[in-house]
Every structure is written in C-alpha cells, then in structure tokens.
Amino acid sequence: MNARLVSVSEGRPLAGSIEIGSHTLTAGAHDPAGEDTDPTPVELLLAALGSCTSTAVRAAADRHGWLLDRVDVTAQFDPQGQIVRHIRLTGELDALQIQQLLAVAARCPVQRLLTREARVVTVPTVAARPGTVRSRPQPQ
Known part of the structure; x- marks a missing residue:
C-alpha cells in the first residue's frame, strides 16, 4: 500500500x-x-480502480513479454450499485494469456480493498478560530 x-x-x-x-x-x-466542473469522489474511486487495473495488467504482460499493445478499462456503477468494469485487451494474446491477465486484474490492490471489509478509523480534530472560544458557566 x-x-x-x-x-x-x-x-x-x-x-x-x-x-x-x-x-x-x-x-x-x-x-x-x-455545472460539471470536477469529478465526483465516486468517479475518482472508479478512476482509481481503472488505473490500478490497467497498470497491473500492463506490468504482468510486460513481465512475461506478451504482445499486449493496449489495455483500456472503463468502470461505472449499475442500477443495483455494483461496479461494472470492462477490460479491453488489444494485442496478439492467446486464450491462456488473456485468462491470466484477467486474473491479475482481479487481484489489483484497489479491487482487493473494495471487495474486502476495510476499516476506516476517524481521528477528529476541532480547531477554533482565535477569539471565538467561549467559556461555559461552571455548574455550582
């Protein structure tokens, strides 16, 4: 990580x-x-999955010397809330190589994080502006 x-x-x-x-x-x-000025946090999450998938597949193909010309990934949520990811592999690949590259895609770190129960620990910090701190009357 x-x-x-x-x-x-x-x-x-x-x-x-x-x-x-x-x-x-x-x-x-x-x-x-x-106005559509920026990607949403959910879109950034999908982009993280897509880029992680693409780089993992590319690294595996390069490591094996396979003729992968291009890998393209799209991702979106379907109406049931599932992430649907399309992986397009372009190159001279046989069926076994394709199967192995798709297995690598399924193990990319972002997918592993999304598909297991991840904990989020929140550490709150409250900062007061100078001059706005008020004291409460002490109970008697």
Whole structure:
C-alpha cells in the first residue's frame, strides 16, 4: 500500500482540493445548477480502480513479454450499485494469456480493498478560530 498522505481541504462550495504528494486535483459534488466542473469522489474511486487495473495488467504482460499493445478499462456503477468494469485487451494474446491477465486484474490492490471489509478509523480534530472560544458557566 502507498504510504503517502492524501489531504483534502475545502475549496469552493461543494468541492475539495486534493493534495497527494506534489500532485493537486479537485473533486466535488455535481453542482445543483448543472455545472460539471470536477469529478465526483465516486468517479475518482472508479478512476482509481481503472488505473490500478490497467497498470497491473500492463506490468504482468510486460513481465512475461506478451504482445499486449493496449489495455483500456472503463468502470461505472449499475442500477443495483455494483461496479461494472470492462477490460479491453488489444494485442496478439492467446486464450491462456488473456485468462491470466484477467486474473491479475482481479487481484489489483484497489479491487482487493473494495471487495474486502476495510476499516476506516476517524481521528477528529476541532480547531477554533482565535477569539471565538467561549467559556461555559461552571455548574455550582
């Protein structure tokens, strides 16, 4: 697993600024006015699955010296809430190589994380603005 810290700070309404190491991107809810300015957090999750799948398949094909010209992955949620992932492999691959590459795809770290029960531990931090801290009357 990646040990880099991912930080999200509130930006404009319904959007967050995401920092991952030296990389910055934004995500947010679709604007009620219909403006589609940023990917949503759910879309970023699907992108994480797609990119993890693609790189895992590419690495396996390269390691074996197989003639994989291209791997394309699309992912979306179906009406039942399942993630549907399409993997398109282009190249001179036999049936066994395709089967093995699809098995590698099923073991990519993001899929493993999504398909097992993962715990989220929340550590709350409350910061008060200077001058806004009020003391409560002490009970007598």
